[in-house]
């Protein structure tokens with residue numbers, strides 16, 4: 481298994497707030513260690529592109545490929561979704577058992593409509609989720625996701641989001657299976673997903 485992104489975050493000069501968030505994420509496994517070996521993921525409440533409220537229960541019974549990013553991301557997010565789309569093609573009928581989820585770390589700009597339009601441009605099977613800043617912070621913390629706005633100009637909308645780039649494969653019960661770097665080729669993603677599905681049978 482690869483390193484959880486939180487560890488690469490630790491290597492940087494990080495602001496105090498992030499350090500506290502990191503400490504919270506790292507302390508979580510101790511609390512939940514009794515019933516699960518890897519503590520990534522958990523309950524969430526978010527909004528789908530049609531405005532409906534969704535939770536982790538909405539997707540029970542499906543494998544999940546979860547990615548955090550934002551729609552105006554210039555590089556890592558489009559790359560990730562091109563590869564996820566390629567993986568879905570490669571998976572063929574097995575793709576029916578997989579639900580790719582895109583959770584925004586930029587809820588201010590990424591409304592449900594913006595999320596829907598974005599994911600549709602890659603593959604109709606990808607679902608984009610947004611929420612209140614508090615809902616996004618909660619789910620990001622559960623997945624150990626780092627994100628932080630960085631100014632790119634003088635205007636209020638002139639910012640990009642620095643964020644960790646990681647794909648989380650979750651099983652049909654919502655348990656973390658493994659992580660993948662977001663630039664993993666689609667063919668490899670499909671191979672990993674298929675392998676995990678076969679093992680779970």
Ligand code: NI
Pocket residue numbers: 549550553554555556557558643
């Ligand atoms: Ni990005």
